[in-house]
Amino acid sequence: MSRTRIKICGLTREADVEAAVGAGADAIGLVFYEKSPRAVSLERAAELARRLPPFVTPVGLFVNAAPAVIESALAAIPNLTLQFHGDETPEDCDRWARPYLRAARMAPGFDLLDFATRFSRAQAVLVDAFVDGYGGGGKVFDWSLLPPSVPSPVVLSGGLSAANVIDGVRQVRPWAVDVSSGVEAAKGLKDAVKIRQFCDAVREADRLMSV
Numbered sequence: 001m002s003r004t005r006i007k008i009c010g011l012t013r014e015a016d017v018e019a020a021v022g023a024g025a026d027a028i029g030l031v032f033y034e035k036s037p038r039a040v041s042l043e044r045a046a047e048l049a050r051r052l053p054p055f056v057t058p059v060g061l062f063v064n065a066a067p068a069v070i071e072s073a074l075a076a077i078p079n080l081t082l083q084f085h086g087d088e089t090p091e092d093c094d095r096w097a098r099p100y101l102r103a104a105r106m107a108p109g110f111d112l113l114d115f116a117t118r119f120s121r122a123q124a125v126l127v128d129a130f131v132d133g134y135g136g137g138g139k140v141f142d143w144s145l146l147p148p149s150v151p152s153p154v155v156l157s158g159g160l161s162a163a164n165v166i167d168g169v170r171q172v173r174p175w176a177v178d179v180s181s182g183v184e185a186a187k188g189l190k191d192a193v194k195i196r197q198f199c200d201a202v203r204e205a206d207r208l209m210s211v
């Protein structure tokens with residue numbers, strides 16, 4: 001069985017990048033959404049991305065961004081994976097011909113199968129809670145809303161932490177998990193101990209599923 005990938009989102013400081021990499025994260029998220037408390041400038045994002053070793057992926061998070069913003073981010077960080085977290089259409093996402101994650105805001109009645117079909121070129125569908133402000137709200141959604149099989153890899157997010165990620169991985173069996181609020185000391189400031197505990201909990205979930 002393959003291991004569950006881990007993305008730590010909303011990093012703003014070098015120390016947090018080091019904590020995420022040191023704990024075994026597969027990807028880090030850089031928020032290019034100026035209304036977010038975790039937003040980073042282009043220059044800051046590029047500095048943080050430069051700290052990543054090979055095989056750890058920088059992911060740029062965008063909410064209804066103008067194409068010029070995405071172009072600048074790609075110019076500054078050429079290996080950037082895109083994460084669309086707003087109201088982007090399949091055409092908005094596909095036009096970049098780049099790997100991307102598409103966030104789905106889960107709420108009762110939301111048709112994830114139709115969504116995943118429309119965004120069939122996405123590398124993965126990131127399922128998050130429906131919150132004001134689009135994301136990063138630290139809110140868990142009802143995992144039973146997820147259909148038993150989705151035609152894309154699923155990234156489970158929304159209010160995850162070391163305390164609930166084992167249940168999340170065992171119940172949903174996602175391809176990856178994504179966390180922001182649950183590993184923070186304050187908004188935009190990560191906590192190295194919480195990052196370590198989160199990554200260890202994901203490994204424990206993988207171990208429990210392999211026995």
Ligand SMILES: O=C(O)c1ccccc1NCC(=O)[C@H](O)[C@H](O)COP(=O)(O)O
Nearest residue numbers: 009036134135136138158159179180181
């Ligand atoms: O982090 C933000 O402030 C943010 C703002 C707008 C859209 C998305 C945002 N963050 C997304 C994430 O950090 C995660 O992909 C996901 O929403 C999980 O966040 P959390 O519930 O805080 O763990």
